[in-house]
Amino acid sequence: MKVSVVQYTPEYLKVDANLDRLDGLCAATDADLIVLPELAASGYFFKSVADLVDVSEQIPDGRVCRRLQKIAQRRECTIVCGVAEKNGPYFFNSAVVVGAEGVAAAYRKVHLFYKEKELFRAGKEPYEVIDLYDRNGTKYRLGVMICFDWYFPEAARSLALKGADLIAHPSNLVRKDCPRAMPIRALENRVFTATANRTGSESHGDETLTFIGQSLICSPDGQAIGSLSATEEAVLTAEIDISEARNKRITPLNDLFLDRRPGRYYY
């Protein structure tokens, strides 16, 4: 199957313009799965709750979800995209998995980074995996984590233990370490990972956050099989053989998951 990650600079609060740009970027790939950044349509560093109110939406019926569905229909693909979710009085930093039929799954970010804590609630649901099919009808199992989740090995591990072959990782990374950590997340779980990060910067008061780009796709043997620069706006596509992620054997006598010894671990 083919997986793409999209790296670009959204304009703060310009949801419709951003969706137009994302639509155009998605047109550049015939991937089965396209991963877009965290909060890809809204921008990230909210100046006020009012700004967040303006751009947040209910899942699955909001404008971002509806537009993603149209793109998925047109391109016959599945899209993973970060969305500012409004649910009653609460906001979540969420990601949706959208196909031609609409939203197939949603994930609420569990590990909130920095000032996200002032606006969003942390997701309370466990990590879950969804069955999807590529254009050839081959099943693959998708897990989703968002940005800062990378720092916690338990996130990718939970998804992999639940059967994820591929982890979609919409991001708005501002710290430097993730691009060298993701190959290790892929390696230690023998899964594919697809990190779609944004570029550009956003300011709030005296503080500017600069996003580091460097989106990357990693293979189960811990290699970055493709990556983008710190600043380019581009689509990165990789052809992957999902069956590689199902083989957890690392020597003739070692299986990565059968060799785990949960009884010895401390959580």
Place this chain on the structure above:
Amino acid sequence: MKVSVVQYTPEYLKVDANLDRLDGLCAATDADLIVLPELAASGYFFKSVADLVDVSEQIPDGRVCRRLQKIAQRRECTIVCGVAEKNGPYFFNSAVVVGAEGVAAAYRKVHLFYKEKELFRAGKEPYEVIDLYDRNGTKYRLGVMICFDWYFPEAARSLALKGADLIAHPSNLVRKDCPRAMPIRALENRVFTATANRTGSESHGDETLTFIGQSLICSPDGQAIGSLSATEEAVLTAEIDISEARNKRITPLNDLFLDRRPGRYYY
């Protein structure tokens, strides 16, 4: 405090000669803690159970343990060293923490690599941390894991959650990935790590294992603060401020351990 890792090529089964060499290598450092490789006195790739019987010993009274105690007394330091342990009818790939008073703690490798499974039993005890003191009387908390344990994020995580400031990591690495994974293990737990790997190669029948050297010491911000080449025999020493490992804060609003959400994780 000062921590050293020793990288060298042991001679297969030549325990006394290897201990002489280790004694000499330890004399090259005034570190508070010296980490030696996995199975540092015996060699690794046993040609038969009989060979393992010859070089294995009871902990804490075997010849390797006794000799390490003498070195620790003379150098006023603590030593971590891999030892082939014999316990009744069973063998363990173990590591001992030895000070002037003798063996202070022992760890039996939980994740056995490849043909180790044909000779050793896996450790059944949970990961534990021990309180130690440097020459200035400053307490530090030491965890021990051995070689292939690096592959499983749960090993370092268990030690860090139990309070380890520093993870000693005696190794006989033959796979290429560990040197780029250890900085991530340090980063994701905000601990120091000290990987002491061996060099050289050993054969059994048609099969040769070549050990990759590249011993390294990593800091809680995920940097290799020192490393050795693939082939040199040498002692690598780093001065570390153990208090850095006690500060799990990564932004003004994020604490690496307080931000964990075990209820969301799947084990």
